[in-house]
Amino acid sequence: MSRLILFNKPYGVLSQFTQEPNGPPRPTLKDYIDLPGVYPAGRLDHDSEGLLLLTDDGRLQARIADPKFKLPKTYLVQVEGEPDAASLDRLRHGVHLKDGITRPAEADRLADPDLWPRDPPIRVRKSIPDCWLTLTIREGRNRQVRRMTAAVGHPTLRLVRWAVGDWSVAGLAPGQWQAVAAH
Known part of the structure:
Protein backbone atom coordinates (compact mmCIF):
# COMPACT_ATOMS: atom_id res chain seq x y z
CA MET A 1 0.00 0.00 0.00
CA SER A 2 1.24 3.47 -0.90
CA ARG A 3 2.28 5.93 1.76
CA LEU A 4 1.20 9.55 1.44
CA ILE A 5 2.48 12.21 3.83
CA LEU A 6 0.99 15.68 4.24
CA PHE A 7 3.66 18.07 5.50
CA ASN A 8 3.24 21.72 6.48
CA LYS A 9 6.54 23.03 5.18
CA PRO A 10 7.77 26.03 7.16
CA TYR A 11 9.25 29.12 5.53
CA GLY A 12 12.94 28.66 4.73
CA VAL A 13 12.92 24.86 4.48
CA LEU A 14 14.15 23.22 1.27
CA SER A 15 11.72 20.77 -0.41
CA GLN A 16 14.37 18.04 -0.49
CA PHE A 17 16.21 15.81 1.94
CA THR A 18 19.72 17.08 1.16
CA GLN A 19 21.48 20.43 1.20
CA GLU A 20 22.21 22.31 -2.01
CA PRO A 21 25.83 21.45 -2.88
CA ASN A 22 27.05 25.06 -3.20
CA GLY A 23 24.24 26.85 -1.38
CA PRO A 24 24.02 28.21 2.14
CA PRO A 25 23.08 25.73 4.85
CA ARG A 26 19.29 25.58 5.18
CA PRO A 27 16.87 23.25 6.92
CA THR A 28 15.71 20.36 4.74
CA LEU A 29 12.94 17.76 4.90
CA LYS A 30 15.40 15.52 6.76
CA ASP A 31 15.13 17.88 9.74
CA TYR A 32 11.38 17.15 9.99
CA ILE A 33 10.59 13.79 8.43
CA ASP A 34 12.43 10.59 9.32
CA LEU A 35 10.73 8.11 7.00
CA PRO A 36 12.80 6.10 4.57
CA GLY A 37 11.62 5.81 0.97
CA VAL A 38 9.32 8.83 0.69
CA TYR A 39 9.98 11.63 -1.77
CA PRO A 40 8.33 14.98 -2.48
CA ALA A 41 5.59 15.00 -5.11
CA GLY A 42 6.35 18.42 -6.54
CA ARG A 43 8.24 21.30 -5.02
CA LEU A 44 7.60 24.32 -2.87
CA ASP A 45 10.21 27.10 -2.89
CA HIS A 46 12.18 27.66 0.30
CA ASP A 47 10.45 31.06 0.72
CA SER A 48 6.97 29.54 0.39
CA GLU A 49 5.07 27.71 3.11
CA GLY A 50 2.34 25.12 3.41
CA LEU A 51 1.35 21.79 1.96
CA LEU A 52 4.02 19.55 0.54
CA LEU A 53 3.02 15.99 -0.34
CA LEU A 54 5.49 13.12 -0.06
CA THR A 55 4.96 9.54 -1.18
CA ASP A 56 6.75 6.26 -1.81
CA ASP A 57 4.62 5.56 -4.93
CA GLY A 58 6.13 6.74 -8.22
CA ARG A 59 2.79 6.69 -10.07
CA LEU A 60 1.10 8.72 -7.36
CA GLN A 61 4.05 11.11 -7.31
CA ALA A 62 3.66 11.65 -11.07
CA ARG A 63 -0.13 12.12 -10.81
CA ILE A 64 0.35 14.80 -8.16
CA ALA A 65 3.30 16.63 -9.72
CA ASP A 66 2.78 16.32 -13.49
CA PRO A 67 0.83 19.29 -14.95
CA LYS A 68 -0.83 17.03 -17.54
CA PHE A 69 -3.09 15.71 -14.77
CA LYS A 70 -4.22 19.29 -13.97
CA LEU A 71 -4.52 18.63 -10.24
Whole structure:
Protein backbone atom coordinates (compact mmCIF):
# COMPACT_ATOMS: atom_id res chain seq x y z
CA MET A 1 0.00 0.00 0.00
CA SER A 2 1.24 3.47 -0.90
CA ARG A 3 2.28 5.93 1.76
CA LEU A 4 1.20 9.55 1.44
CA ILE A 5 2.48 12.21 3.83
CA LEU A 6 0.99 15.68 4.24
CA PHE A 7 3.66 18.07 5.50
CA ASN A 8 3.24 21.72 6.48
CA LYS A 9 6.54 23.03 5.18
CA PRO A 10 7.77 26.03 7.16
CA TYR A 11 9.25 29.12 5.53
CA GLY A 12 12.94 28.66 4.73
CA VAL A 13 12.92 24.86 4.48
CA LEU A 14 14.15 23.22 1.27
CA SER A 15 11.72 20.77 -0.41
CA GLN A 16 14.37 18.04 -0.49
CA PHE A 17 16.21 15.81 1.94
CA THR A 18 19.72 17.08 1.16
CA GLN A 19 21.48 20.43 1.20
CA GLU A 20 22.21 22.31 -2.01
CA PRO A 21 25.83 21.45 -2.88
CA ASN A 22 27.05 25.06 -3.20
CA GLY A 23 24.24 26.85 -1.38
CA PRO A 24 24.02 28.21 2.14
CA PRO A 25 23.08 25.73 4.85
CA ARG A 26 19.29 25.58 5.18
CA PRO A 27 16.87 23.25 6.92
CA THR A 28 15.71 20.36 4.74
CA LEU A 29 12.94 17.76 4.90
CA LYS A 30 15.40 15.52 6.76
CA ASP A 31 15.13 17.88 9.74
CA TYR A 32 11.38 17.15 9.99
CA ILE A 33 10.59 13.79 8.43
CA ASP A 34 12.43 10.59 9.32
CA LEU A 35 10.73 8.11 7.00
CA PRO A 36 12.80 6.10 4.57
CA GLY A 37 11.62 5.81 0.97
CA VAL A 38 9.32 8.83 0.69
CA TYR A 39 9.98 11.63 -1.77
CA PRO A 40 8.33 14.98 -2.48
CA ALA A 41 5.59 15.00 -5.11
CA GLY A 42 6.35 18.42 -6.54
CA ARG A 43 8.24 21.30 -5.02
CA LEU A 44 7.60 24.32 -2.87
CA ASP A 45 10.21 27.10 -2.89
CA HIS A 46 12.18 27.66 0.30
CA ASP A 47 10.45 31.06 0.72
CA SER A 48 6.97 29.54 0.39
CA GLU A 49 5.07 27.71 3.11
CA GLY A 50 2.34 25.12 3.41
CA LEU A 51 1.35 21.79 1.96
CA LEU A 52 4.02 19.55 0.54
CA LEU A 53 3.02 15.99 -0.34
CA LEU A 54 5.49 13.12 -0.06
CA THR A 55 4.96 9.54 -1.18
CA ASP A 56 6.75 6.26 -1.81
CA ASP A 57 4.62 5.56 -4.93
CA GLY A 58 6.13 6.74 -8.22
CA ARG A 59 2.79 6.69 -10.07
CA LEU A 60 1.10 8.72 -7.36
CA GLN A 61 4.05 11.11 -7.31
CA ALA A 62 3.66 11.65 -11.07
CA ARG A 63 -0.13 12.12 -10.81
CA ILE A 64 0.35 14.80 -8.16
CA ALA A 65 3.30 16.63 -9.72
CA ASP A 66 2.78 16.32 -13.49
CA PRO A 67 0.83 19.29 -14.95
CA LYS A 68 -0.83 17.03 -17.54
CA PHE A 69 -3.09 15.71 -14.77
CA LYS A 70 -4.22 19.29 -13.97
CA LEU A 71 -4.52 18.63 -10.24
CA PRO A 72 -5.65 21.91 -8.64
CA LYS A 73 -3.24 23.61 -6.25
CA THR A 74 -4.78 26.27 -4.01
CA TYR A 75 -2.67 29.03 -2.49
CA LEU A 76 -3.35 31.74 0.06
CA VAL A 77 -1.40 34.72 -1.25
CA GLN A 78 -0.71 37.95 0.59
CA VAL A 79 -0.02 40.61 -2.03
CA GLU A 80 1.13 44.18 -1.98
CA GLY A 81 -1.68 46.60 -2.79
CA GLU A 82 -5.35 45.84 -3.34
CA PRO A 83 -6.09 44.16 -6.69
CA ASP A 84 -9.12 45.53 -8.50
CA ALA A 85 -11.61 43.53 -10.57
CA ALA A 86 -9.49 43.94 -13.73
CA SER A 87 -6.41 42.47 -12.01
CA LEU A 88 -8.41 39.49 -10.72
CA ASP A 89 -9.89 38.98 -14.21
CA ARG A 90 -6.39 38.87 -15.70
CA LEU A 91 -5.48 36.12 -13.23
CA ARG A 92 -8.71 34.26 -14.06
CA HIS A 93 -8.15 34.39 -17.82
CA GLY A 94 -4.41 33.72 -17.96
CA VAL A 95 -1.44 36.00 -17.48
CA HIS A 96 1.29 36.53 -20.05
CA LEU A 97 4.65 35.53 -18.54
CA LYS A 98 8.06 35.23 -20.21
CA ASP A 99 7.45 31.49 -20.73
CA GLY A 100 3.95 31.95 -22.20
CA ILE A 101 0.41 32.54 -21.07
CA THR A 102 -0.72 30.72 -17.93
CA ARG A 103 -3.81 28.58 -17.86
CA PRO A 104 -6.85 30.31 -16.36
CA ALA A 105 -6.80 30.37 -12.56
CA GLU A 106 -9.43 30.76 -9.90
CA ALA A 107 -8.73 34.04 -8.11
CA ASP A 108 -10.68 35.81 -5.38
CA ARG A 109 -10.13 38.27 -2.56
CA LEU A 110 -10.01 36.71 0.89
CA ALA A 111 -10.50 38.10 4.38
CA ASP A 112 -7.26 37.91 6.39
CA PRO A 113 -6.89 34.18 7.11
CA ASP A 114 -6.16 32.84 10.57
CA LEU A 115 -2.68 31.50 9.85
CA TRP A 116 0.33 30.73 11.97
CA PRO A 117 2.83 33.59 12.26
CA ARG A 118 5.65 33.50 9.75
CA ASP A 119 9.22 33.52 10.99
CA PRO A 120 10.62 35.92 9.93
CA PRO A 121 7.54 38.10 9.49
CA ILE A 122 6.87 39.75 6.13
CA ARG A 123 7.91 43.34 5.63
CA VAL A 124 5.07 45.76 6.30
CA ARG A 125 4.95 49.26 4.89
CA LYS A 126 2.51 51.68 6.49
CA SER A 127 2.05 53.60 3.24
CA ILE A 128 1.25 50.53 1.10
CA PRO A 129 -1.76 48.36 1.90
CA ASP A 130 -1.81 44.61 1.37
CA CYS A 131 -4.52 42.00 1.05
CA TRP A 132 -5.03 38.26 0.70
CA LEU A 133 -6.14 36.27 -2.33
CA THR A 134 -6.98 32.65 -2.93
CA LEU A 135 -5.43 31.48 -6.17
CA THR A 136 -5.99 28.02 -7.62
CA ILE A 137 -3.83 26.91 -10.53
CA ARG A 138 -3.67 23.67 -12.52
CA GLU A 139 -0.08 23.82 -13.70
CA GLY A 140 3.20 24.26 -11.87
CA ARG A 141 5.70 26.53 -13.53
CA ASN A 142 8.69 27.75 -11.57
CA ARG A 143 7.57 30.43 -9.08
CA GLN A 144 4.35 30.72 -11.06
CA VAL A 145 2.08 32.28 -8.44
CA ARG A 146 4.66 34.92 -7.56
CA ARG A 147 5.19 35.75 -11.23
CA MET A 148 1.45 35.91 -11.90
CA THR A 149 0.70 38.35 -9.07
CA ALA A 150 3.71 40.50 -10.03
CA ALA A 151 2.52 40.55 -13.66
CA VAL A 152 -0.79 42.11 -12.58
CA GLY A 153 1.01 44.71 -10.43
CA HIS A 154 0.70 43.08 -7.00
CA PRO A 155 3.92 41.40 -5.82
CA THR A 156 3.56 38.46 -3.45
CA LEU A 157 4.55 39.10 0.14
CA ARG A 158 3.63 35.71 1.59
CA LEU A 159 2.70 32.48 -0.16
CA VAL A 160 1.04 29.51 1.54
CA ARG A 161 0.01 26.42 -0.42
CA TRP A 162 -3.21 25.43 1.28
CA ALA A 163 -4.35 22.45 -0.78
CA VAL A 164 -3.41 20.07 -3.58
CA GLY A 165 -6.46 18.32 -4.99
CA ASP A 166 -8.49 17.11 -2.00
CA TRP A 167 -5.52 17.19 0.39
CA SER A 168 -5.15 20.20 2.68
CA VAL A 169 -2.75 21.54 5.28
CA ALA A 170 -5.68 22.52 7.55
CA GLY A 171 -4.98 21.45 11.14
CA LEU A 172 -1.23 20.97 10.67
CA ALA A 173 1.15 23.40 12.37
CA PRO A 174 4.35 24.36 10.52
CA GLY A 175 6.80 21.47 10.68
CA GLN A 176 4.08 18.88 11.41
CA TRP A 177 3.20 16.00 9.13
CA GLN A 178 0.66 13.22 9.03
CA ALA A 179 0.20 10.06 7.01
CA VAL A 180 -3.10 9.76 5.13
CA ALA A 181 -4.74 7.26 2.82
CA ALA A 182 -3.76 7.74 -0.81
CA HIS A 183 -6.64 7.81 -3.25
